[in-house]
Amino acid sequence: MLRLENIKIYTDLTDDEVVKEACKQYKLDSKDVRKYNIYKKSIDARNKENIFYNYTIDIEYVGLKNIKNIKIVNEENFNLIIDKKRKAETRPVIVGAGPAGLFCGLILVQNGIRPIIIEQGKKVEDRKKDVENFLETGILNTTSNVQFGEGGAGTFSDGKLTTNSKNPLCRKILKEFVSFGAPNQIMYTNKPHIGTDNLINIISNMRNYITSQGGTFLFEEKVVDFEIECNKIKSVLTNKNKKIETDTVILAIGHSARDTIEKLYFKGINMEKKSFSVGVRIEHKQEMINNSQYGNKTKLKLPPAEYKLAYHGKDRSCYTFCMCPGGVVIGSSSNNSEIVTNGMSKFARDEENANSALLVDVTPEDFEGDSPLEGIYFQADLERKAFELGGNNYYAPIQRVEDFLNNRKTTRNWKNKTHI
Ligand SMILES: Cc1cc2nc3c(=O)[nH]c(=O)nc-3n(C[C@H](O)[C@H](O)[C@H](O)COP(=O)(O)OP(=O)(O)OC[C@H]3O[C@@H](n4cnc5c(N)ncnc54)[C@H](O)[C@@H]3O)c2cc1C
Secondary structure: OEEEEEEEEOOOOOHHHHHHHHHHHOOOOHHHEEEEEEEEEEEEOOOOOOOEEEEEEEEEEOOOOOOOOOEEOOOOOOOOOOOOOOOOOOOOEEEOOOHHHHHHHHHHHHOOOOOEEEEOOOOHHHHHHHHHHHHHHOOOOOOOOOOOOOOHHHOOOOOEOOOOOOOOHHHHHHHHHHHOOOOHHHHOEOOOEOOHHHHHHHHHHHHHHHHHOOOEEEEOOOEEEEEEEOOEEEEEEEOOOOEEEOOOEEEOOOOOOHHHHHHHHHOOOOOOOOOEEEEEEEEEEHHHHHHHHHOOOOOOOOOOOOOOOEEEOOOOEEEEEEEEOOOEEEEOOOOOOOOOEEEEOOOOOOOOEEEEEEEEEEOHHHOOOOOOOHHHHHHHHHHHHHHHHHOOOOOOOOOOHHHHHOOOOOOEEOOOOEEO
């Protein structure tokens, strides 16, 4: 494949038209393109008077003339081979069916290994009902909610596939998502995004595939203990009094399963304190972000704009994260009497508001006590205080930015659910 880079496109074109334009820019004959693959597409909005798309396209080209100075790349191989020399008598157990657990399960079955995946929450279709019920009634199911259940914590978020990693396996993740029903554009857009509406089907397709290849899912079943002998895992025990013997356990439990993390700590698993970030969701009109990022001159049909802001102070940094264009803020608690919020959007990202997390970093010096679990206690304490401030009913406490800047309270009119 020939890689055509830095293709500047100033109007909205179909993919075929973009390839023709790319060939023109590289002085190639588009009739000689046997197949193509859009590798990258980004928006360059640095000059608001002249916003354009920047494409990288791989083409299979039959006319081999005039290809000087064009990079040649191999077609990507998305297989991940596991060395199976180890002789296993038992099936590996994966605890948790979030992205980590599901992809682990997928790669194992692709290598002929049949894992047992144990998830405390429900199948994604049933979990969706519990989430909707919580958002409508405030009745929380502590094992089936925005954080727990098949698909994990990202399912009811923006479905943005965020990572700072340059690992080539990131492209495998995208490819697998596409094969289970995600829009193909996630393969090449700068900030790929699936949307909660698509994720539900994709996760269910993924489960069906893993099951068809010999994997087993146990839903609504929680791993509550681990039998360890001479530093080796022997079995896991579930809350349904099941003992599953295994010599391999993959803990894909995410960062919110505080009880399981505590259990592992008291079992003697090595842990250490680490820094993390805490903060609030900030919400504003999407139109304001579009104007600020794109101006008002462009005729391009651009997606809802995003932003990222950072401030590096002397002692602490403050930054935005997980910006959710055209989305809503939703309650994402998994524990009783604690508030967690998150941004969620559908694939279209067509809601009126945008939101993002506004965070500060906290370090072990901010926590009292010596236990490696102090960070979790610190987090839980903040979430409990937010619950109380919101009125003890899973409504998040809200403050207008204007009030925050003027150091005054925002008063709330509960009856109309408006803020005055
Ligand atoms: C509120 C929130 C919003 C987020 N929004 C985004 C976003 O928009 N984009 C993004 O890229 N990332 C987002 N993230 C981060 C992203 O969701 C996580 O990085 C990702 O879900 C981590 O995947 P995981 O599989 O490691 O863990 P998780 O997704 O947390 O999955 C762990 C699973 O393990 C299960 N489990 C835990 N303990 C047990 C047990 N003992 N027995 C059985 N099952 C158990 C849980 O029920 C859960 O389903 C968000 C995270 C949170 C908490």
